[in-house]
Amino acid sequence: MSKVQQSNLAAPSAPDRAALPETAVSVEGLGKVYRGSSRMPEKVALKEVDLNIPRGSLFGLLGPNGAGKSTLINILAGLVTKTSGQAKIWGYDIDRDTRMARASIGVVPQELNIDPFFTPFELLELQAGLYGVPPAERRTMEILGMLGLADKAKAYTRTLSGGMRRRLMVAKAMVHFPPVLVLDEPTAGVDIELRQQLWTQVKALNDAGTTVLLTTHYLEEAEQLCDTIAIINDGEVIACESTKKLLKRLDNKELSLTVSEELTEVPESLRSFGPELVDGNRLIFRYRASESPVADLLHAINESRLSVVDLRTEEADLEDIFLQLTRKKS
Known part of the structure; x- marks a missing residue:
């Protein structure tokens, strides 16, 4: 059984924990420069970023617009090629162990990308197939149940409420049992009740052993949820501490x-x-x-x-x- 499968939706047993990496995501000297053109100058998005996300944490990545959060996430997800440095997900180098690194991470983007003519069950089965999960190893109904969507498994997604669609996005990211889940502005434009519902489900996943990386502009949300917070600005990590320690900076x-x-x-x-x-x-x-x-x-x-x-x-x-x-x- 792979390290990815050992850390799926349920917390690993005590004997398994010793074999798991202490650091879920490790970034060292990570840099990204977007090439310029005749009309646009060169853009430095990340400047030798160092970051370690402990296994099992609910980790907040905060920063103003254009700070480099999305670039960092997209590099981890394999959507953007880094310029320099090294990044590992669950111990797998994103360059040398590309397949395992990508299998170790699930990304929930800010935008909803759900086909309205599919049911949640069909969407998760399709997503699992794209990740190469054999039919016998798929846990579609279990994932839907964990996110409170089991009773909507056969309903068309166009009939789901906004909160259900957000939770379905999380379910899609979990079909290949990734030990690391990235939530990119998951509650943007969502009302308070739906936000609370989503966070209840995310905290349950985190309690079950999933490492969660969260980006959000709702700072109160991050303060209440995250055990560790990193702040990035102008492509540099300017703070990375436990939430309690960070809050003590201003006395x-x-x-x-x-x-x-x-x-x-x-x-x-x-x-x-x-x-x-x-x-x-x-x-x-x-x-x-x-x-x-x-x-x-x-x-x-x-x-x-x-x-x-x-x-x-x-x-x-x-x-x-x-x-x-x-x-x-x-």
């Missing part, structure tokens, strides 16, 4: 205190904390989260004898960090 926190009294100035007991007075009844305290002066601050608020109406805190999120890292320097 800023804010406490907003609303009181019933109308204030003309900051009460003396609170002045040492340097708050900003807003609208006459709201005090905003800014501090470093790592210093955690909240206990002293709450004691001072109690000493001020103000009537507190509302108290809330805010801290830096992934969007703040993303903007700080990708902001163009003047």
Whole structure:
């Protein structure tokens, strides 16, 4: 049994894990330059990118438009030829072990490419045939069931809802049992309910052992889902850390205190904390989260004898960090 088949839809057993690669995707010095023409200058899309995606992770690849995300994914999928460097998928070099490398990855593109006159069952059977999966080894109904589409197996795809079509795209990418699944902007233009349905299914696949590489412009989505995040900008990886560690890069926190009294100035007991007075009844305290002066601050608020109406805190999120890292320097 191949390494690809060992890591299909179900998590491998303990004895099998030792034989599996620790790194699902490995990229070293990867570069891509698109040739110029008489009308268009040469375009450097990737600049010696180094990236390692651990096996079993739900990995986020973020970046502004034109940063190089799609180029990187297309190189891994075999749709774009790299200019330099090395890339491996599930331990297989994309140049030396092309067939196995491509068999180890499934890509869900942003665009829907589903024939409306086929049923989901027929589409998956056709896709499996294109990947050379023998009829006896196909698990079409199991895949449809995992993605909540078993009851629609014989329905024409044109009758499916938008969320079902998105899930069908994921099912198509899973027919050859790839251990690595790439989702390229899978929820673009999808409403909140459909997004939640899709992520429930994707997390189930990830829990079953599939390594997921996600690109998205919904930063809140990436923050909640991904255990590791890489940020790419101008063809370079400018950050690659666990989500928790990345969020700690900005150590800023804010406490907003609303009181019933109308204030003309900051009460003396609170002045040492340097708050900003807003609208006459709201005090905003800014501090470093790592210093955690909240206990002293709450004691001072109690000493001020103000009537507190509302108290809330805010801290830096992934969007703040993303903007700080990708902001163009003047």
